[in-house]
Amino acid sequence: xxxxxxxxxxxxxxxxxxxxxxxxxxxxxxxxxxxxxxxxxxxxxxxxxxxxxxxxxxxxxxxxxxxxxxxxxxxxxxxxxxxxxxxxxxxxxxxxxxxxxxxxxxxxxxxxxxxxxxxxxxxxxxxxxxxxxxxxxxxxxxxxxxxxxxxxxxxxxxxxxxxxxxxxxxxxxxxxxxxxxxxxxxxxxxxxxxxxxxxxxxxxxxxxxxxxxxxxxxxxxxxxxxxxxxxxxxxxxxxxxxxxxxxxxxx
Numbered sequence: 001x002x003x004x005x006x007x008x009x010x011x012x013x014x015x016x017x018x019x020x021x022x023x024x025x026x027x028x029x030x031x032x033x034x035x036x037x038x039x040x041x042x043x044x045x046x047x048x049x050x051x052x053x054x055x056x057x058x059x060x061x062x063x064x065x066x067x068x069x070x071x072x073x074x075x076x077x078x079x080x081x082x083x084x085x086x087x088x089x090x091x092x093x094x095x096x097x098x099x100x101x102x103x104x105x106x107x108x109x110x111x112x113x114x115x116x117x118x119x120x121x122x123x124x125x126x127x128x129x130x131x132x133x134x135x136x137x138x139x140x141x142x143x144x145x146x147x148x149x150x151x152x153x154x155x156x157x158x159x160x161x162x163x164x165x166x167x168x169x170x171x172x173x174x175x176x177x178x179x180x181x182x183x184x185x186x187x188x189x190x191x192x193x194x195x196x197x198x199x200x201x202x203x204x205x206x207x208x209x210x211x212x213x214x215x216x217x218x219x220x221x222x223x224x225x226x227x228x229x230x231x232x233x234x235x236x237x238x239x240x241x242x243x244x245x246x247x248x249x250x251x
Contacts, residue, residue: 002203002204002205002206002228003035003036003206003228004034004035004036004206004222004228004230004231004249004250005035005036005038005163005206005208005229005249006035006036006037006038006229006232006245006246006249007037007038007039007040007061007090007124007165007208007229007230007231007232007236008037008038008039008040008232008235008236008237008240008242009040009063009210009231009232009233009236010039010040010041010063010096010236010237011042011063011097011233012041012042013042013237014041014042014045015200016045016048018250019041019045019048019049019052020048020052022237022239023049023052024052024077025239025240026039026053026056026058026143026239026242026243027052027056028247029166029239029242029243029246030238030243031057031058031160031243031246031247031250032246032247032249032250033057034197034250035137035229035246035249035250036229037057037058037059037246038058038059038060038061038089038090039053039058039059039060039061039236040062040063040090040092041060042062042063042066043062043063043064043078043083045237046060046062046083046086046087046088047086047087050086050087050088052234059089060087060088060089060090061088061090061091061092061121061124062078062083062088062090062091062092062121063091063092063095064078064091064092064095064098064112065077065078065079065080065083065091065093065112065115065119066078066079066080066112066115066251067108067111067112067115067122068111068115069081069114069115069116069118069169071150075083075241079115079119080115080116080118080119080121081118081119082119083119084119084120086238088121089121089122090121090122090123090124090163090204091112091116091121091122091123091124092113092123092124092126092165092231093109093112093113093116093124093125093126094112094113094125094126094127094146095126095167096110096128096169097172098165099167100130103116106145106146106149107149109125109149109150110149110150110153110154113125113150113154113158113162114153114154114158117158117161117162122161122162122163123162124153124161124162124163124164124165124208124231125146125147125150125162125163125164125165126165126167126210126231127143127146127147127164127165127166127167127190128142128143128146128166128167128168128169128172128210128211129142129143129168129169129170129239130142130169130170130229131169131170134168134170138185139168139247140189141185143166143186143189143190144189144193145188147164147193147194150194151193151194151197155196156194156197156198157201158166158203159194159201160201160204160205161206162205163205163206163208164190164205164206164207164208165207165208165209165210165231166174166183166186166188166190166208166209166210167209167231168209168211170199170211171211171212172210172211172212172233173212173233173234174212175212176211176212177211177212177213177217177221178209180220180221180223180224180227181224183209183221183227184224184225184227185226187207187209187224187226187227188225188226190207190226191203191205191207192225206228207226207228208227208228208229208230208231209221209222209227209228209229209230209231210230210231210232210233212233212234213231213232213233213235213245214241214245215235215241215244215245215248218230218244218245218248218249219248219251222248222249222251228244229249230249
C-alpha cells in the first residue's frame with residue numbers, strides 16, 4: 001500500500017516574517033497520521049523552515065539543486081550535499097518552470113536527479129505537457145519521453161527511492177485543473193511505463209498530481225487509483241487550505 005504524500009511548493013514566495021507566520025499556522029494543524037507532508041521553501045529560507053519545524057511531522061525539501069552533488073566552483077548554485085546538510089529530505093527536479101523558463105534539458109535534469117540521490121535526497125521528478133502538446137494529442141508521448149530519459153540514463157532502479165509528479169503545464173497557476181479522469185489516464189500510463197521495466201518498482205513509486213489543486217477538488221483527484229497525493233503550488237501558501245488538502249489525502 002503506497003503511503004499518500006502532499007508536498008507544498010512555495011516557489012519564489014516568502015519573507016522571513018511571512019514564512020514564520022505560515023510555519024506557525026502549519027504547526028497548529030491537526031494532520032492525519034497516514035500522510036507524508038513536505039514543504040519546499042525558496043533556498044534562502046530552507047534553514048529557517050528546518051529550524052521552525054523541528055519536532056513536527058513535516059519534512060523540508062528544496063525547489064532545485066545543482067547538477068553536481070559536491071561543492072565546487074558553480075557560482076549561484078546550491079549543491080544537493082549542501083541541501084542535505086541543511087536538513088532537506090527532498091528536492092524537486094524538472095518542474096515545468098525550470099524546463100520552460102530556465103531552459104533545463106532532460107540531460108541536465110538527469111544529472112540533477114543523480115546528484116540528488118548521491119547526496120541522500122529523494123528527488124521528486126516533475127513531468128507534464130503544454131496546452132499545445134495536449135491539444136495535439138501528444139500528452140502521453142511527451143510525458144513518456146521525460147520519464148524515459150531518466151530510466152534510460154539511470155535505470156529503473158533509480159525510482160526505488162524517488163517520487164514522480166505529473167503536472168500538466170497548462171494547469172499550473174492558471175486555475176485550470178485536469179479532470180480526475182484526465183489525471184488518472186496519465187498517471188496510469190506513467191505506472192504502465194515503469195511496469196514494463198519492473199513491476200515491483202512501478203507498484204511502489206508514488207505518483208503525485210500537481211496543477212491548481214485546491215481543497216475543493218482534492219478529494220476527487222486523490223480518489224483515483226494511481227494518484228497518491230499532490231504537489232501543491234499556491235494553495236500551500238495558506239495553512240488552512242493546505243491542511244484541508246492534506247486531510248483529503250488522508251481520506
